[in-house]
Amino acid sequence: MDLSIFLIQCLNALQYGLLLFLVASGLTLIFGIMGVINLAHGSFYMIGAYMAYALAPVVASTFGGGFFATLAVGVVLAVLLGYVLEWAFFSFLYEREHLQQVLMTYGLILVFEELRSLLVGDEVHGVEVPAFLAGTLPLGELMTYPVYRLFVSGVCLVLALGMYLVFTRTRLGMMIRAGSTNREMVQSLGIDIKFLYRVVFAAGLGVAVLAGMVAAPVSSVYPGMGDSVLIICFVIVVIGGIGSIRGALLAALLIGFVDTFGKVFLPQAAGVLVYVLMALILLWKPDGLFKAG
């Protein structure tokens, strides 16, 4: 294999892995902190991608704005949606068994999927790369690389770093971490844990939607796109260790590379490789790479 092709695939793998990390981090946070298995998380990613397709013309005609305005409007809508969903559905699930969480969120997937079908139809859509991020960039002597993919990687990196800082360095992050360990104690210290959970959930949803929005021009927009992302994210969360952000990052990058290079070298088995990797890691470490405390 050519060195330049190898490097390009490396960048692709990095971009895919970082994107998966964004989606998976929301999944593992909501599980790690609130103890809810949320099957509908993949639907949030799908909602994001469809927003990128459907919102852009609306935003352009109202605000006259472009790409970033669309992203901003999308995230605001997502956070509002997250707030309402948490209040309407998820707040019931904290005290319930895993099984009931699985069921209710499975019901939500069906609802989201059908609403999507009713509102925007079942066609596959392409989403255009915004003009100022179109084209390719020369990287050294060897190769050129699409600017937009670099942009996606950049957005993911910035978000990951931001989440890390909020989580470890701020008062909010401290309360969230405390809330995941001992809900009653935090509540008795006068912190409104219900509100805190609602914020975490809305933020997780916002990040998933944002991931879907920036991914749309790369992956196009199609029915059922949430499903495949959800399952891959489950694999990431399991490999990384449930509730561990570090683990999710490492696992997402691992999956990004295995999947991307699998498609190049072993196209027939590409779909299975990820699961083989998962099986091997679980043989070695049944609780994932980084078991969260």
Add this chain to the structure above:
Amino acid sequence: MNHSKTLFVLLAFAGLALYPLMAGNYGIDLVTKMMVYAIFALSLELLVGTTGLICFGQAAFFGIGAYAAVLLPAQTDAPSLLWLLPACVLAAAVYALAVGALSLRTKGAYFIMVTLAFAQMAYYVVHDTPLGGGTDGIYLTLKPVLGTLIDLDKPLVLYGFTLLMLAGVFGFLALLARSRFGRALAGIRVNEQRMRATGFSTYPYKLAAFVISGGIAGLAGFLFAVKDGFVNPEMMSWHLSGAVLIMIILGGLGHLRGALIGAFAFALLQEFFKSEAVFGDFARHWHLGLGLSIIASVVLLPRGLVGLPGQLRARLVGRSNLQGARHEAV
């Protein structure tokens, strides 16, 4: 099982046995499908309801049973039921052994996700490799027979055979629940730590339950493939794993008849929301109604349909208690 429950089960099976006398082709096909679902649901009930292991990849075993029914026979002669059926069950059980051996090393939410991921692995194998015929699936040209006595190509024979299998699985699981093995599984569900402390090595018990469950799911898959004469990767999709979980929850966990009731109720719901006579063009979006009813059932029926009479009774009694309390206060 007390008398009223035994009576319910006997009546249900008697009803199923008499049903073909008054039903048309459509009805027979629908109820055959429901009975296949019921076998499938019973297989999961053994894991979730009895042992407390939430498996979210049951469709893989179902699908393997179905694909084995199509792939194993030579396409020249009608295969004999005598070897094909055990072979399909075995194929599913072998995969269950591999998946169980690995995923039972994990617990709780990990177990849910790992079983899901392994099912997805099987899905990709049939979806992406030439073996499974891709998204189009494969047709089953010749349906299995047993001598001249049983020809599963005839809907009525298939109905009878499925009913027999359902009764067999139900009876087997009912016996299993009363056996030492079944008691051990129930003990694991209630408190695995304590079971280990009393000297049970719980892993082999759980693995055995997993393999039995996989085999039964394979049997359901076999019957489904024979009924439709067709397999495709959707039989292994995680949507089906979710659907069968919903069946047993809807019916009521921890009861074999819950799986039976749940499977029938689920199929009826599906049929209802798909009905163009009721919903017109909107029937295309039947998932919406199904999804909403699932959410409603989680909120309103925590103990499933089996628990509904008790829930209603408690409601009535509760209300009269409340009134009593008010009178006292006055």
